[in-house]
Amino acid sequence: MGMSKPITIALVGNPNTGKTSLLNALTGLSLHVGNWPGKTVEKKEAALTHKGQQITLVDLPGIYTLHAFSEEEKVSKRFLDSSEVDVVIQVIDVNALSRHLLMTYELLASGKRVVLAVNFNHEAKQSGLRYNLEKIEQTLGIPMVAIEAHRGKGKIALLDRAIQFLDEPLPQPEYLAAIAPKAKQGIRHREAIEFFQEQIAPHYKTNTVTWRFYALDKFFLNKFTALPAFFLVMTAVFMGIFSVSSPMMDLITGMFDAAYGHVGSWGLPPLIDSFIGNVLLGGLGTVLAFVPLLFLLFFMIAFLEDSGYLGRTMILVDRFFAFFGITGRSFIPIVLGLGCNVPAVLATRTIKNERERIIAIIANSFITCGARLPVLVLMAGIFFPAYAGWLLVGLYAVSILVNLLASVVMAKVLGTNQPLTLIIELPPYRLPTLKNLTKHAWFHVKEFLEKAATTILLCIVGIWVLAVLPFGVEYGSPESLLGMLGSVLAPLVAPLGFGQTNYVIALLFGVVAKEVVVGSLATIAGVSVENLGAVLTAQISPAAALSFMVFVMFYIPCVATIAVMKSELGRYARFTFLIPVMTLVVAWGLAFLTYQIALQLM
Amino acid sequence: MGTMKLSALTPGASAVVHAICCEEELKEQLHALGVIPGVRIMPILTAPLGSPQVFEVMGTRIALRPEEVSEIVVVDAIMEATAKVKWA
Numbered sequence: 001m002g003m004s005k006p007i008t009i010a011l012v013g014n015p016n017t018g019k020t021s022l023l024n025a026l027t028g029l030s031l032h033v034g035n036w037p038g039k040t041v042e043k044k045e046a047a048l049t050h051k052g053q054q055i056t057l058v059d060l061p062g063i064y065t066l067h068a069f070s071e072e073e074k075v076s077k078r079f080l081d082s083s084e085v086d087v088v089i090q091v092i093d094v095n096a097l098s099r100h101l102l103m104t105y106e107l108l109a110s111g112k113r114v115v116l117a118v119n120f121n122h123e124a125k126q127s128g129l130r131y132n133l134e135k136i137e138q139t140l141g142i143p144m145v146a147i148e149a150h151r152g153k154g155k156i157a158l159l160d161r162a163i164q165f166l167d168e169p170l171p172q173p174e175y176l177a178a179i180a181p182k183a184k185q186g187i188r189h190r191e192a193i194e195f196f197q198e199q200i201a202p203h204y205k206t207n208t209v210t211w212r213f214y215a216l217d218k219f220f221l222n223k224f225t226a227l228p229a230f231f232l233v234m235t236a237v238f239m240g241i242f243s244v245s246s247p248m249m250d251l252i253t254g255m256f257d258a259a260y261g262h263v264g265s266w267g268l269p270p271l272i273d274s275f276i277g278n279v280l281l282g283g284l285g286t287v288l289a290f291v292p293l294l295f296l297l298f299f300m301i302a303f304l305e306d307s308g309y310l311g312r313t314m315i316l317v318d319r320f321f322a323f324f325g326i327t328g329r330s331f332i333p334i335v336l337g338l339g340c341n342v343p344a345v346l347a348t349r350t351i352k353n354e355r356e357r358i359i360a361i362i363a364n365s366f367i368t369c370g371a372r373l374p375v376l377v378l379m380a381g382i383f384f385p386a387y388a389g390w391l392l393v394g395l396y397a398v399s400i401l402v403n404l405l406a407s408v409v410m411a412k413v414l415g416t417n418q419p420l421t422l423i424i425e426l427p428p429y430r431l432p433t434l435k436n437l438t439k440h441a442w443f444h445v446k447e448f449l450e451k452a453a454t455t456i457l458l459c460i461v462g463i464w465v466l467a468v469l470p471f472g473v474e475y476g477s478p479e480s481l482l483g484m485l486g487s488v489l490a491p492l493v494a495p496l497g498f499g500q501t502n503y504v505i506a507l508l509f510g511v512v513a514k515e516v517v518v519g520s521l522a523t524i525a526g527v528s529v530e531n532l533g534a535v536l537t538a539q540i541s542p543a544a545a546l547s548f549m550v551f552v553m554f555y556i557p558c559v560a561t562i563a564v565m566k567s568e569l570g571r572y573a574r575f576t577f578l579i580p581v582m583t584l585v586v587a588w589g590l591a592f593l594t595y596q597i598a599l600q601l602m
Numbered sequence: 603m604g605t606m607k608l609s610a611l612t613p614g615a616s617a618v619v620h621a622i623c624c625e626e627e628l629k630e631q632l633h634a635l636g637v638i639p640g641v642r643i644m645p646i647l648t649a650p651l652g653s654p655q656v657f658e659v660m661g662t663r664i665a666l667r668p669e670e671v672s673e674i675v676v677v678d679a680i681m682e683a684t685a686k687v688k689w690a
Contacts, residue, residue, distance in 0.1 A: 064634035096661035099636040186630075189638040197640075206661065217647065217656070217663070226650045315665050319651035322667075328654075352631075421670055422654055423631050426663040 015062030018149035109180030256285035325411030337367030497544030
């Protein structure tokens with residue numbers, strides 16, 4: 001094959017092999033690297049040039065077999081079957097060589113040109129594994145290259161080998177005759193094991209117990225310590241996020257407040273003065289103050305993922321979830337949804353049972369995402385300053401509970417088909433790298449900043465325009481367009497305790513993006529961020545504030561979430577319209593309930 | 603060399619997978635994760651709520667619900683803990 005013709009290389013491998021890390025190292029991209037089965041849920045492509053050779057790299061979802069069961073396995077199989085893949089690079093974890101080779105045999109049997117990228121050699125040596133890669137390579141008869149994916153070690157050699165491999169004849173290893181006598185019919189697992197034990201095991205000395213799991217699992221999955229540790233980890237993560245970010249947020253709001261004070265003294269025309277004060281400093285400033293909070297939120301969720309702990313939470317909750325008609329697999333979308341519902345909905349692809357997957361997608365509407373969090377933090381800080389952190393943790397618990405109850409209801413409505421199975425691999429514990437965590441958090445913060453500069457700003461400007469028109473009215477008064485719109489909609493939420501114009505308008509614009517809610521509250525209030533509290537507390541009672549928080553937690557997911565839900569619902573996509581309807585009904589009902597109970601108690 | 607159910611094995615013991623009784627799709631899924639006749643499997647622990655159970659097989663850890671565990675028949679059981687454990 002000539003050097004000029006572009007080639008396609010597919011990256012395949014079991015979950016948790018460092019496939020995405022390798023892709024990032026090869027391309028300089030910053031795709032998110034996770035440590036739970038099913039990180040890459042759809043194929044990702046990247047183009048690069050290596051020593052003059054143009055290469056299209058396709059990263060396929062982590063799969064265990066070419067037999068397609070789950071959605072992600074189907075994606076991979078379809079691509080491998082249909083396209084002209086020149087070379088398949090299979091990333092393997094050398095710590096579990098024999099298991100990873102099972103898929104290698106499948107790939108070879110289907111006639112693929114396979115290069116093995118052998119990852120985690122450093123970890124293997126530390127755990128006392130002794131192996132001779134050269135001997136194993138000779139036995140297997142296909143190229144093997146040692147790499148350390150997260151540090152990018154061996155990536156040049158890997159590409160060199162893959163390109164050079166194209167000029168060599170396609171290997172036809174003899175052992176395949178026994179393992180895969182008929183191509184396309186799958187492999188004979190027993191023969192594969194025998195082959196490994198006879199031919200490869202002599203060059204591969206392993207301990208009987210893989211120590212890398214041992215001590216940590218003994219604590220995190222132990223009968224007595226596992227559940228306390230689980231609640232401790234979850235509470236610590238969220239309390240940590242709030243307590244670390246709040247001084248940083250105070251610093252930012254302080255800066256905007258100082259600026260606000262200056263603007264008044266510039267003697268600008270009233271309209272411009274109002275625009276700078278209300279829209280830029282008040283509205284947008286309030287939104288931007290939440291950057292540290294969101295950064296920490298995504299940082300911590302990435303930490304849970306990368307460390308391998310998130311993968312284990314499936315085990316902890318499975319029995320409990322079985323009670324709700326779902327499996328522990330549904331827990332990962334729940335935790336991811338606390339950050340953002342879009343990746344959470346995509347993560348449901350790892351759920352093999354279609355019914356369970358549909359339930360997980362729809363129920364994710366009730367998981368309070370990071371965009372709604374600013375509203376909760378703002379309101380909790382203003383109305384319940386003494387125990388804001390605990391209140392937020394409690395609200396999160398309510399959010400997860402509602403998700404589970406919704407799952408029960410849907411399980412009943414959709415009816416039971418076959419019993420659900422849970423067959424999953426526990427990811428190894430690995431120390432997350434600061435670089436990867438920061439990269440992941442920055443990815444989401446960047447998205448937030450871009451949204452702040454576009455959608456959120458636009459909404460706030462729109463609200464401001466409604467508040468100043470028609471010209472001559474008092475800003476935001478009942479005579480303004482905003483006031484009129486508010487009074488039309490107010491009766492709808494009046495029974496919930498927050499029938500005032502600013503709350504109604506904030507909720508209305510919040511449908512576009514939940515981050516708008518805090519911004520519009522500040523814009524309409526027309527005061528500095530610091531004085532926002534005084535304005536809000538004068539308008540509604542703490543009971544109504546709680547009711548407002550609950551409403552914001554559950555009402556209509558953002559447009560992006562609804563769109564991804566629609567595409568993931570597949571043949572049930574026609575029911576997507578039910579999501580906004582259902583969430584509005586639930587939000588209204590729960591807010592009403594909260595308000596009534598809170599009125600009695602407070 | 604008598605066969606027994608995997609569910610009868612206690613943590614610390616180990617045995618070789620002999621047969622998997624369940625229907626084809628489940629069997630394929632178990633095979634893909636390394637639960638294959640001829641492979642040594644070792645119960646590690648049971649989750650705090652009583653299910654699922656965690657096993658070590660082919661250098662990895664997998665979790666199975668009791669329904670799947672009871673479908674797996676093993677032989678060559680070594681009932682005492684023989685594993686030398688190196689702590690991390």
